[in-house]
Amino acid sequence: MALLEVKDLEKRFGGLKAISGLSFSVEKGIIFSIIGPNGAGKTTLFNLLTNIYAPSSGAIFFKGKEITKLPPFKIARLGISRTFQNLQVFLNMSVIENVMVGCHLRSKSGLLASALRLPSVIKEEKMVRQMAYEALEFCGLPQYASRPAGGLPYGILKKLEVARSLASRPELLLMDEPAAGLNDTETAELCQLIKRICDSGVTVLLVEHNMSLVMEISQKVLVLNYGKLLAEGSPEEIQKNPEVIAAYLGEG
Amino acid sequence: MRFCKNLFAILAILSLIGLFGNHQAMAKDTLKIGSFLAVTGPASFLGDPELKTLQMYIEEINANGGVDGHKIEFVHYDTKGKAKEAKNFVNRLIKKDKVDVIIGGTTSGNSLAVIDIVQKAEVPFISLAGSIKIVEPVKKWVFKTPHTDKMAAEKIFTDMKKRGIKKVALITGNGGFDKSGRAQCLALAPEYGIEIVADEKYDNADTDMTTQLTKIRATDAQAIVNFGFGKAPAIVAKNIKQLGIKLPVYESHGVASKKFIELAGDAANGIRLPAAALIVADQLPADDPQKKVLLSYKKKFEEKYGPVSTFGGHAYDALFITVDAVKRAGTIDRAKIRDEIEKTKGFVGTGGIFNMSPTDHLGLSLDAFKMIEIENGNWKLLY
Amino acid sequence: MDQLLQFLISGLTVGSIYALVALGFSIIYNASDVVNFAQGEFVMIGAMSAIFLIKAGVSYPVAAILAILITAAVGLALDKFAIEPAKNATVVSTIIITIGASIFLRGAALLIWGKEIYGLPPFTTNDPIKIGSATILPQNLWVMLGTGVTVFAVKYFFDHTKMGKAILACSFNKKAAYLVGINVRRMLLVSYGLSAALGAAAGLLVTPITFMSYNAGVMLGLKGFCAAILGGMGNSMGAVLGGILLGIVETVGAGFISSGYKDAIAFFVIMLVLFFKPSGILGKGETERV
């Protein structure tokens, strides 16, 4: 059974079809990339998968369970996490706190217990901090732990978002253009990071513009054009596909 | 060196002043009068003349050597009409300023809020607010000088009875004065054989009351009574005229200032209201015992500040009831002052002739209110 | 039912007053996303200046023009000395600055003009006009006319003039507006001046009906704010619609349900509207890009 399955997905904004008739499935344990020219509907697809936009029709299944109409936080609880194209780091918190938010699902103390700071809360706090620190180490950011997120450079914030998502121990991680705005060294680091994430058993769904990155790390690539599936296959197959080449050339 | 000399001189002068001051104080303790008034805020037109009156007369008393040699020290705070502030300030007057007598509490809400404090601290308090609840039931340390809302309602209903009016529409604001007046009207109406056929309300900041008056127009009311103060009654008067309602209109003593006539313009003509004799002082018969007091107060106030209102008069009454009590007590002991205030008899004030007793801490009879009609933009004394 | 006609007319009267104040909120909001809590004070300053100029012997029309100019100057000063120096402030901090400004202006008005309530004579003779069984005062028609003219002028200004469009651009994206050569500072200054002038005009129109005192701006400002939100913040047509709707809900609620709870009914209706239309009647919903 595929980890993620999308069936006949469609999204209309007014008269415009941002996504139409899209079906595909993602196997467990791979890096699955979605590419396509600007405006092809990649981010929209992510927003549909996480129900930030409600689909006009179609269905989405995760581990065989339909998640089409679940609110985003319930989707997250099932084991899907994501990063954002426009950074959504909590700038009002420190780096470690950001990642600790990621541990939300792995801890449980409520408002009242927190206000009273019951012993269970103190214990859990310690544990959560430890988990967050591990996620930071995984992403190579431990030295920034106590820095306020507000003043950090873009590249660090991008990694921070990844660390935050990982802290929730997802089974499926959606990454929306993680390499955008990064320089070559940072991109190379990112490449390694994504591989390590996949190696740790997390399935990665990647939207990315950087072709060499995509071709290097993906097991499977899906090409979107005008909201429709243009091609799907291994990186090699995609690179040879004439329709894909035409679409990219056509875009200029 | 020079600096030192100067310093020495200054010190010497200061110590002389100090000695002089001490000497005076040794002669007789100052009488500390504390006051908390709504000088700003929605009730400022009540509190402002009250403060001016107190300041003017205390200055005069001190210039004439004080009360039996006691100079008056006056402390006052502006509550902005807020009960919470009133409580804080009364606490401040008692605990920080340690006053001997408190005069103030412009609005009923402010006065009612502090009753427990003055009762507990045992400080004589003369309220300048209308509600009858302030002195009924009687509280040992609490007195008041203004006519009550109950008296106003009684005066209005008496006049209606004379004119044969049996069905009345009420329209009142949402302030403490308005609401308390409304409650008195509702409670007293049956006694006078009057039926309240409409009971409309407005917010004191409203810009238009035609809706409420339209509803009143649709009833079989024979007269309209409005309890309110500030700009709202003037808007009511104008709206009544706009809607072409021809019924007799009664206002309360809350509009007994020239401002109302100025704002309402010709819509004010024909409106009747109960009010203290002050605003019609010159129309009183020459043998009226109040006439002299009223004219003198009016003259003094108007020379200094402009048009007089009855509200400042309440402060005048409270101040001189206190002064008389201190004179009779011959001391500034709080308890003795209180006893003497309670014994006030035949005191001719601006609000009427006060005869207090252990069961009546106001001491005014219904005659203290005059029935007045507005005619050609002026007050006309009816009876 | 013939009461209803009077209720609606009264609602329209009150509503156009709210609408005029709401328009002022819209302009500053359009330029800077800030709700200017001193808007009600602009209304008060406009009216009080006119009242005292007339008392000083200036003729009515001249006093009116001077009052508008004085208030506009106050608006400019507010921007120049309070809003501009706080350029790094968040929207919430800026709103608190305007609250401070409203208190300051009220305090100043208290010192200059005292606590008395004043009126202004109506613009024209003020004999009630009969419409069926209902009546309306000519001054109410003036208010409605004033509201109508202003809303179209404001709409024209934002839709068709370069400056109006530039102000709108500032609200959408300050940086982008700056990059395309718009003087963001000046646009803010203009919007404060304009909004103040509009407030003053509102003050002149409503004082003959409802009188004015140093603290009367507060309630007018509050109701104007409600009207602006109800209609959809930043939308001038919405401001007018919100104002009139608020007025009518108040009068109809007072007429048929309870005059004591009239304002509660109005606020309840506003809340209901917002629950179903979370960005006001004509407001555009914001979509977040992620």
Add this chain to the structure above:
Amino acid sequence: MKRLSGFVLFSAICLILPLLFPDNYYVTVVGLTIFINIILAVSLNLLMGYAGQISLGHAAFFGLGAYSSAILTIKYGLNPWIAMLTGAAFVAGLSYVLSRPILKLKGHYLAMATLGLGIIVHIFFVQADELTGGPDGISGLPSLSIMGMAIDSDLKWYWVLCSCMLLSVLFSLNIADSRAGRALSAVHGSEIAAQMMGIDTAMVKSHIFVFSALMASFAGSLFAHQQDFVSPESFSFFFSIELVTMVVLGGLGSTFGAVIGAFILSILPEVLIVFEDFEVLIFGAILMVIMIFLPEGLFVALKNKVAAFVAKRQEEGVDGPS
């Protein structure tokens, strides 16, 4: 214990003051108002500063708590503590029911809805004469007693209110530094990202709304008993605005910011009394000047300045206090 060092210092100051000045007007009279305002500002800061949800109707819950205590003790003869809890339960229920629809709104629209709520409640206090006593309010509340000891002097009230205030500050500090607090900050930072971290944002907002309302309700009950009097104007729209001002003035999102903001806004009118008619003007001017020059709020600005100063000294190689 570094986490609470500020709190310990603050508690020490509060506890020593009445020992030094047991009969000082500012300590035992004004102090009580300040404590109530601190509880309110701290509770509002939970909602506004932490969760980023503005409320212009906080005074409503304060008032409902106060009126519940007044009505239940006087008209129904309930024990003050039971009345207080009943009032709190009522406020919790009401705020829970209202929280979902209200907190769906954002920004100015949220401000409007909370403002409406505050005004409706206030109108109810004024108009429902039979129950609430109308504009004159209700007076003569019984005094609270703790284990048989009646709280009947200003100094006793100082201890009671001071402990409650310190407790609320402690709660707020604890929440800031916990899973729940981080969830609130996440909602403030980005609702979508918070949702993707598995946070039920609607629930989080609703919970903090109820919690904050509950704190306000308790503050209201205490206030009612301390003043032994309630009247509508203490709970008007203006007071809601004042509370927001306290929170922003001190520094949004900081517990001690709320404390400082509440302190300043409560003490300022007392100090400015001497200016009489100029009081309003000066008050407005001070408010403006603080916000213009320290837009992030007094306490937060000060904290940042100290932090920057320390960082600079360390950079220069001078040993800063660590």
